[in-house]
Each structure stands twice: as C-alpha cells, then as structure tokens.
Amino acid sequence: MSATHQFCTFSLNDLLFGIEVQTIQEVIRYQEMTPVPLAPATVHGLINLRGQIVVAIDLRSRLALPARGGETLPTNVIVRTPDGAVSLLVDEIGDVVEVDPDLFECPPETLDSTARELVTGVYKLKDKLLLVLDVASAVTVASSSLQEVLA
Amino acid sequence: MPDTLPDDLQLQLITDLLIESFEGLDNFDHQLLALEKGACGAETLNVIFRVIHTIKGTAGCIGLGRIEATAHVGESLLSLLRDGKIQTNTEIISALLALSDALRGMLRNIESTGSEGDADHSILLARLQTLQVQPAAPSASEQDAAPAVAPEPDGFGLFEETPISATPVLPDRPDATPAVQPSAPNGQAPAVSESAIRIDVAQLDKLMNLVGELVLARNQVLQNVAQPDPTALLAASQRLNLITTELQGSVMKTRMQPIGNVWAKFPRVVRDLAQELGKKIALVMEGQETELDRTIIEAIKDPLTHIVRNAIDHGLELPDVRLAAGKPAEGRLVLRAFHEGGQVNIEFIDDGQGINLERVKAKAVQRSLLTADQAARLSEREVLNLIFLPGFSTAETVTNLSGRGVGMDVVKTNIEKIGGSVDIQSRAGLGVTLRIRIPLTLAIIPALIVTSGGQRFAIPQVNLLELVRLEGDARQKIETLYNAPVYRLRGKLLPLVNLNHHLRLTSPGSDEAISIVVLQADGRQFGLVVDAINDAEEIVVKPLGKQLKSLACFAGATIMGDGRVALILDVLGVAQRASVVTEARDRASADETQAQDKRDERQTLLLFEAGRGRQLALPLSLVARLEELPATAVEFSGDQEVVQYRGQIMPLLRVARFLGGIACADTELPAPELLQVVVHSAHGRSVGLVVSTISDIVNERLTVQRSSAGKGILASAVIQQRVTDLLDLESLIRAGDPAFFEHGSN
Numbered sequence: 001m002s003a004t005h006q007f008c009t010f011s012l013n014d015l016l017f018g019i020e021v022q023t024i025q026e027v028i029r030y031q032e033m034t035p036v037p038l039a040p041a042t043v044h045g046l047i048n049l050r051g052q053i054v055v056a057i058d059l060r061s062r063l064a065l066p067a068r069g070g071e072t073l074p075t076n077v078i079v080r081t082p083d084g085a086v087s088l089l090v091d092e093i094g095d096v097v098e099v100d101p102d103l104f105e106c107p108p109e110t111l112d113s114t115a116r117e118l119v120t121g122v123y124k125l126k127d128k129l130l131l132v133l134d135v136a137s138a139v140t141v142a143s144s145s146l147q148e149v150l151a
Numbered sequence: 152m153p154d155t156l157p158d159d160l161q162l163q164l165i166t167d168l169l170i171e172s173f174e175g176l177d178n179f180d181h182q183l184l185a186l187e188k189g190a191c192g193a194e195t196l197n198v199i200f201r202v203i204h205t206i207k208g209t210a211g212c213i214g215l216g217r218i219e220a221t222a223h224v225g226e227s228l229l230s231l232l233r234d235g236k237i238q239t240n241t242e243i244i245s246a247l248l249a250l251s252d253a254l255r256g257m258l259r260n261i262e263s264t265g266s267e268g269d270a271d272h273s274i275l276l277a278r279l280q281t282l283q284v285q286p287a288a289p290s291a292s293e294q295d296a297a298p299a300v301a302p303e304p305d306g307f308g309l310f311e312e313t314p315i316s317a318t319p320v321l322p323d324r325p326d327a328t329p330a331v332q333p334s335a336p337n338g339q340a341p342a343v344s345e346s347a348i349r350i351d352v353a354q355l356d357k358l359m360n361l362v363g364e365l366v367l368a369r370n371q372v373l374q375n376v377a378q379p380d381p382t383a384l385l386a387a388s389q390r391l392n393l394i395t396t397e398l399q400g401s402v403m404k405t406r407m408q409p410i411g412n413v414w415a416k417f418p419r420v421v422r423d424l425a426q427e428l429g430k431k432i433a434l435v436m437e438g439q440e441t442e443l444d445r446t447i448i449e450a451i452k453d454p455l456t457h458i459v460r461n462a463i464d465h466g467l468e469l470p471d472v473r474l475a476a477g478k479p480a481e482g483r484l485v486l487r488a489f490h491e492g493g494q495v496n497i498e499f500i501d502d503g504q505g506i507n508l509e510r511v512k513a514k515a516v517q518r519s520l521l522t523a524d525q526a527a528r529l530s531e532r533e534v535l536n537l538i539f540l541p542g543f544s545t546a547e548t549v550t551n552l553s554g555r556g557v558g559m560d561v562v563k564t565n566i567e568k569i570g571g572s573v574d575i576q577s578r579a580g581l582g583v584t585l586r587i588r589i590p591l592t593l594a595i596i597p598a599l600i601v602t603s604g605g606q607r608f609a610i611p612q613v614n615l616l617e618l619v620r621l622e623g624d625a626r627q628k629i630e631t632l633y634n635a636p637v638y639r640l641r642g643k644l645l646p647l648v649n650l651n652h653h654l655r656l657t658s659p660g661s662d663e664a665i666s667i668v669v670l671q672a673d674g675r676q677f678g679l680v681v682d683a684i685n686d687a688e689e690i691v692v693k694p695l696g697k698q699l700k701s702l703a704c705f706a707g708a709t710i711m712g713d714g715r716v717a718l719i720l721d722v723l724g725v726a727q728r729a730s731v732v733t734e735a736r737d738r739a740s741a742d743e744t745q746a747q748d749k750r751d752e753r754q755t756l757l758l759f760e761a762g763r764g765r766q767l768a769l770p771l772s773l774v775a776r777l778e779e780l781p782a783t784a785v786e787f788s789g790d791q792e793v794v795q796y797r798g799q800i801m802p803l804l805r806v807a808r809f810l811g812g813i814a815c816a817d818t819e820l821p822a823p824e825l826l827q828v829v830v831h832s833a834h835g836r837s838v839g840l841v842v843s844t845i846s847d848i849v850n851e852r853l854t855v856q857r858s859s860a861g862k863g864i865l866a867s868a869v870i871q872q873r874v875t876d877l878l879d880l881e882s883l884i885r886a887g888d889p890a891f892f893e894h895g896s897n
Contacts, residue, residue: 037654064835
C-alpha cells in the first residue's frame with residue numbers, strides 16, 4: 001500500500017514533478033548524447049547505458065515547457081517501460097518523498113492540454129504542489145511531422 | 152504420475168526425454184519417408200526401431216504410461232518389419248507417421264501442461280495392431296505375445312478392449328490429426344526443444360581455449376596499466392584484437408545451424424499434403440548444409456512451411472491436369488539454399504500452373520483492396536505483389552491448408568522483420584519461383600563509418616558498392632538536372648543524395664573534397680554524399696527505442712569504440728526519403744516490392760473540401776479535433792484571424808486562401824454562419840484550419856499518383872474516385888503562423 005505512494009521527485013521549470021519510485025531504474029548525470037535527425041522534437045538523443053541504447057526524452061519539450069537555459073545540464077532519470085528503458089531529462093533531481101493519499105487531487109481542468117495528458121494528479125504538499133507524471137504517456141512520442149507520416 | 156512429481160531430478164529427466172524424443176521422432180519421420188521411397192532396408196529399419204524403442208524405454212522409466220504403451224504397439228509392428236515378417240506398404244508408413252504424431256502430441260502436452268493429456272489414441276493403436284496381422288501367418292505368434300509383454304500401468308487396458316476385427320482400415324489423417332492438435336502449445340513459452348542446442352565438443356573446447364587466452368591477454372593489459380610500457384601494450388592489444396575476433400567467430404559458429412534442420416520436416420509435410428490432395432509431388436532439396444544463425448532459423452521456420460504448403464496447395468496441379476498440359480504427372484518442388492554476397496538465398500521453385508494474374512486482380516478488386524481502375528493499371532510485378540497484401544487469397548475454396556488469407560502477408564512481414572526480402576516470379580503454366588534473401592546473422596555486421604553534419608553514421612557493408620572521392624577540379628564533375636545532382640560514374644548517371652540535406656543536418660562545409668558512398672538499395676544505385684568517410688568497422692546492432700521506430704532512415708544504433716552512440720543508416724529508407732527508389736517506379740525492377748509496399752500502407756485520412764470542389768486530405772493522426780465555430784467568434788490579433796479556443800488564442804488559417812489558384816473562390820461564396828475548423832495541435836499549441844466542408848474519414852491504401860502538385864500540396868492521389876490533394880500541413884502552418892514551430896524545436 002505505502003509503496004505506491006513513494007515518489008521520486010524532480011524539478012522542471014520550477015515545477016515539482018514526481019514519478020512512482022518503482023518505475024525508476026536509476027538516475028544518472030548528464031551524458032553526451034547522439035542527436036537523432038528527423039526525430040520528433042521531444043527526443044533529445046540517444047545515450048549509451050552500459051551497452052544498452054536508450055532514448056532520452058526531453059521532458060520540458062514533452063510537457064510544452066520553455067526550453068532549458070544553456071548553462072544547466074539536465075539529469076537522466078531512467079525509467080522502466082514495457083518496451084525497455086527510457087531516459088527522461090529533468091532539470092534537477094529531488095528527494096524520494098512519501099505522500100499521504102488524502103492529499104491527492106485530480107489535475108485542475110484549466111491545466112494546459114498537453115500537460116493534462118501527462119499529469120495524472122496533484123499532491124498538495126505542505127510547501128509545494130507535487131505533480132504526478134504518467135510515465136507511460138510521457139514516453140510515448142507521436143511523430144508530429146507530416147513528412148514522417150507520409151514517408 | 153508425472154505431474155505430481157515436481158522434484159528436480161524428475162524434471163530434468165523429462166526435459167531430456169522431450170529433447171531426445173522430439174529429435175528422435177523427426178529422424179523417425181525422415182527415415183520412414185526414405186523407406187517409403189524404397190531406400191535402403193535393414194539399417195533404416197533399425198534406426199526407426201531404435202527411436203521408438205528408446206522412447207518407450209525412457210518413458211517407462213519416468214512413469215509415462217501412455218507414451219510407453221503407445222510406443223510399445225509401434226515397436227511390435229516395427230519388430231515384425233525389421234525381422235522381415237511383413238513388408239512395408241503405404242498404409243503401414245501412414246500408420247507409423249500417425250503414431251509419431253500421436254507421440255509428439257503427448258510429448259507436447261507434457262511440455263505445456265506436465266501431463267500426457269487425454270487424447271484418445273485407441274483407434275490408432277488398433278490400426279497399428281491390425282497391420283501386424285495383415286500378412287497373416289508369421290505374425291500370429293507375435294500378436295499373442297505382444298499383450299503379455301506390454302506393461303499395463305493404471306489399467307491402460309487397450310489391447311483386450313479393442314477387438315482387432317472390428318477396426319476397419321481408417322483413412323490416414325482424420326484419426327491422428329485431431330488428437331494432436333489440441334495439445335500443441337501455441338507459442339507461449341519457448342518450447343523445450345527450441346531452448347536447447349547441440350554443440351560439437353571440439354567447438355566447445357576451442358571456445359574454452361579462446362576464453363583462456365582472453366584472460367591472459369586481459370592480465371597483460373592490466374599489468375601494463377600498473378607499469379606502462381608502450382611496446383608491451385601494443386603487443387597485448389594486438390593479441391586482444393586477434394583473440395576477440397576469433398572468439399567472435401567461434402561463438403557465432405555455435406549459433407550457426409544448417410538450414411536442413413528446418414527443411415527436415417518438409418518431406419513429411421509434402422507427403423501428407425500430396426496424399427490428402429491426391430497430388431503427386433517430388434521434393435528436391437539442394438544446399439541443406441547452408442548455415443544460418445539460430446535466431447534466423449527460428450524466425451523463418453513458419454514462413455517457409457507456409458510457402459511449401461502454398462506451393463503444393465495452389466501451385467502444383469492434380470496429376471490428370473498436369474498430363475493434359477503435357478507435363479509429367481509428378482510435380483516437382485525444388486528447395487534450394489545458397490550463400491551469396493553475405494546473404495542467404497532460399498529459393499522455392501515449382502513447376503505448377505503459375506499464378507493467374509487475372510484472377511489475382513479480380514480477387515483484389517472483389518476484396519476491395521483496390522479499385523478496378525487501379526487494377527487495370529498495375530504492372531505484372533505489381534499484380535504478383537498483391538498476394539502479399541493482408542486479407543488476400545486466391546483459393547476458390549478455403550481449405551484447412553491455405554486460403555484463409557493470413558498467409559503470404561505474414562510470410563513477408565516475418566521475413567522483412569529479420570531484414571530479408573521476398574521476391575516472386577511466375578510464368579503461366581510453367582510454375583512459380585519464390586526467392587527469399589536473408590542476412591546470415593543479425594547481431595554483428597561489417598559497416599562503414601561516415602561523418603556527416605558532425606555526427607557519425609554506420610552504413611551496412613551489404614549495401615555498399617564503392618567509394619568515390621572528388622578532389623580539386625574533379626568536384627566540377629557533379630552536374631545538376633533540375634536541382635537533382637548527378638555524377639557520371641563510368642559513363643552512367645549516378646543520382647546523388649546529400650545526407651546532410653535529407654537528415655536536415657547542418658554541415659560544417661568542407662570545400663576540399665566531396666565524398667560519395669555508392670550504395671545499392673532495391674536494385675538501384677545512388678551516391679550518398681557525406682562530409683567524410685572514416686573507416687570500416689564491425690558493429691554490434693542494437694535496436695532503437697519504440698519512439699524512433701517510425702524513422703525509416705535508421706536501421707538501429709551501435710556503440711562506437713569511444714562509448715558514444717552512432718546511428719545505423721537504413722539505406723533503403725534513405726533512398727526512399729530521397730525518392731531515389733520512387734523515381735523509377737515504372738521500371739520493372741526485380742526488387743521493387745519493398746518500396747512499393749511501404750508507400751502503400753493503409754492510412755486513415757480525413758477528407759475535406761476547401762474552396763470549390765477541391766478534395767483535400769490530411770492524415771487523421773494530425774487532426775486533434777473537428778470543430779464548428781460560429782463565424783461571429785472570429786476575432787483579430789494583428790491581421791491574423793483568431794478564435795478563443797480552450798483558454799488559448801488559436802490562429803485560424805483559411806486553407807482555400809492559402810492554396811490560392813482556382814480554389815481561391817471561396818471568398819465569393821456567401822460567408823457561412825458556421826465555420827468548419829480542423830484543429831491541429833502540437834507542442835501544446837493549436838491551429839485551426841478553416842475548410843468549407845468536412846466530407847469523410849477513410850482508411851485508404853494511399854497510392855500517390857503525382858508528387859507535389861503545387862504549393863502547399865505534398866502529393867495527389869485518387870481517393871473514392873476523386874482526385875485528392877494531400878495537404879502539406881507544415882508549410883501551410885509555416886506560411887500562416889510562423890511562430891508555431893519555434894516553440895517546440897530543441
């Protein structure tokens with residue numbers, strides 16, 4: 001019971017996000033990436049995770065947040081998905097927090113539509129709001145360019 | 152009983168039994184068929200006898216009573232055959248084959264459920280017993296002896312209960328097949344027999360030796376780290392290099408299996424099918440020793456079986472039809488495998504009736520896979536390729552063998568999944584040749600590393616023909632035809648494709664030389680212009696994540712010596728992107744199949760009209776919503792028409808106005824009170840396309856007829872008998888709302 005309410009937190013554009021701790025494989029610092037030409041904009045590149053090739057998704061771009069400033073390097077949060085590991089790029093990694101289920105609330109209707117697809121709910125923490133990220137949708141990237149659809 | 156004995160030893164015994172028995176039974180079938188053809192006598196029979204005897208013995212030890220009892224009956228019959236007391240005939244062979252099926256069925260049941268299952272084999276057993284008495288006199292005593300020898304666990308009182316005289320000689324298949332089918336595991340866990348592999352002991356010793364050497368080489372390198380000595384390090388790394396190469400080769404070799412392993416079951420398949428259909432077929436197999444990687448063998452097993460079945464069912468005719476056509480009554484099916492250019496070719500050649508093109512067309516139209524018009528325009532090759540479409544089957548009647556329309560498309564997909572290609576040629580009345588080309592292995596491939604736009608890419612050597620470097624004045628030799636650069640390579644025009652351009656990379660720009668990699672895709676040559684050519688290397692192929700699967704330009708990725716990731720170019724994908732392959736569509740090239748099919752995949756399209764009577768289409772995946780907005784809701788921001796939409800200011804683009812030309816006329820129409828708006832969203836922003844009517848949503852196989860028919864149009868196609876333009880959404884948005892894309896770029 002308690003396990004489902006442990007979240008690994010991270011920040012993006014001063015927002016606090018959380019991912020259920022069990023879905024996280026590991027957290028590694030920024031690595032040099034190989035960009036993928038023609039890929040959807042949210043795919044930041046490929047990293048070599050001990051011999052396994054992992055797609056890194058820029059969460060800022062995925063969540064339609066403004067692009068990261070040049071000087072700070074993002075951190076890789078490697079999550080497990082049914083199709084293998086995927087890296088989510090976040091601004092800064094935070095603590096693992098245990099939250100009280102009573103503090104949960106659905107995301108407000110007024111939330112931006114892209115964000116609403118990805119945020120399953122909000123925990124009202126004492127000093128901040130914790131947005132729960134839906135990992136399965138976050139790692140799904142639609143090919144948005146028409147050329148790709150026709151190719 | 153076995154299912155109540157979970158202890159490890161028992162499990163191990165059962166696993167061994169399964170592996171051994173499956174192998175044995177394959178051999179059993181094989182030898183029986185040889186026997187039927189009249190090949191060698193005594194030794195063959197001995198082999199057959201031993202297989203059944205071993206199964207009986209082992210099963211008895213572990214307490215598998217039913218298998219033991221079933222095998223026993225077969226053994227009795229075989230011992231009579233071996234001793235020459237009765238002679239083999241088709242009936243006996245059929246019965247013994249049915250026995251092998253029954254045993255296999257029970258073994259499979261053990262594999263999947265742990266028990267022998269409760270399939271009823273009494274009819275088969277009775278039949279086997281009947282056959283023992285048939286030749287009368289000498290076997291009578293054996294017949295009496297048999298029940299006495301038979302162990303009868305759990306009251307498996309088969310022998311007394313089945314009166315021999317009451318059992319008529321039954322038709323071959325119906326009794327055996329149903330008993331087997333329900334117990335066949337349906338692709339859940341990998342079957343026991345597929346999870347194990349036999350390796351030559353010498354091979355294993357060699358591997359061990361190499362690993363030993365590898366350890367020594369490692370020690371040398373490690374020592375060198377402590378006390379650096381450049382010459383020693385050089386020697387050590389050379390050794391390491393050699394050992395690794397050899398180790399790689401040896402490990403690969405353990406994974407190689409002759410294709411004959413897959414083919415082994417075909418004689419049986421052919422015999423059974425031929426008997427059932429009343430056809431006479433000679434199966435010829437050439438190149439059985441051709442080796443292939445295990446994973447590939449597994450992947451092609453089912454497709455190959457399907458092709459063989461198809462050839463027998465649809466291709467080869469009945470004996471009298473053949474005679475009437477002036478061909479020998481016996482049809483020939485030739486399987487041939489051989490290595491060629493780092494790939495394995497497998498050919499299926501039959502001398503049957505060939506594929507009836509008219510019927511294929513008619514069928515395709517009937518199944519509404521395409522319209523009659525389209526069908527009439529197809530070339531012979533394109534018609535042949537129709538049989539690879541899902542849901543296609545020309546068989547007039549659906550038999551249990553083929554004709555369910557799930558066949559050839561699955562064959563093609565499976566072969567293409569492992570990087571192979573399928574090609575079919577048919578000559579009316581003379582037969583069909585189906586050729587499959589597959590790579591030897593999937594894991595490690597030789598590749599050329601190139602640099603373009605500051606990134607490294609790997610190009611598989613399979614596609615590589617040659618390298619051309621133009622320096623100094625030679626650079627002028629590149630000519631252009633309507634913006635399409637070409638190079639005269641030994642008198643022939645080689646279309647050039649600039650990798651930077653097509654991958655939207657920015658090149659640092661080197662003026663010194665132009666490097667051209669001459670590649671072959673789909674039987675067509677083209678030159679890929681890259682910034683630099685680095686080196687040839689063996690690379691380990693790793694798959695790309697699901698997010699990138701849609702990128703046809705990349706076949707995968709690999710990790711370079713420095714630990715960084717490099718993308719592997721899919722030459723065919725690049726060629727398609729650069730339209731090298733599309734250009735020459737009309738030429739009947741032998742390998743056009745692949746390109747064709749990719750273009751022709753079904754798409755869900757939104758059809759709408761903009762302006763007067765002009766049908767446009769947009770892939771539904773790009774449409775977020777369809778809205779009807781009152782004309783009064785339109786406001787202006789600057790000179791851009793906008794509406795308030797879901798808390799955002801959404802710009803409106805009038806499609807007709809953008810496309811210009813005759814369609815511009817929409818301004819003359821009375822302004823509608825309700826605007827039909829197609830909403831496209833990306834990166835959290837939306838844009839509304841104002842159209843005049845929304846017509847339909849269709850799931851169409853898109854056959855592009857003209858590419859780029861004008862401004863804002865990607866291509867044109869015929870959809871629902873109307874010429875339909877595919878809207879170039881990107882350029883439309885760029886023209887109407889340039890800020891739209893800035894946001895999402897990285």
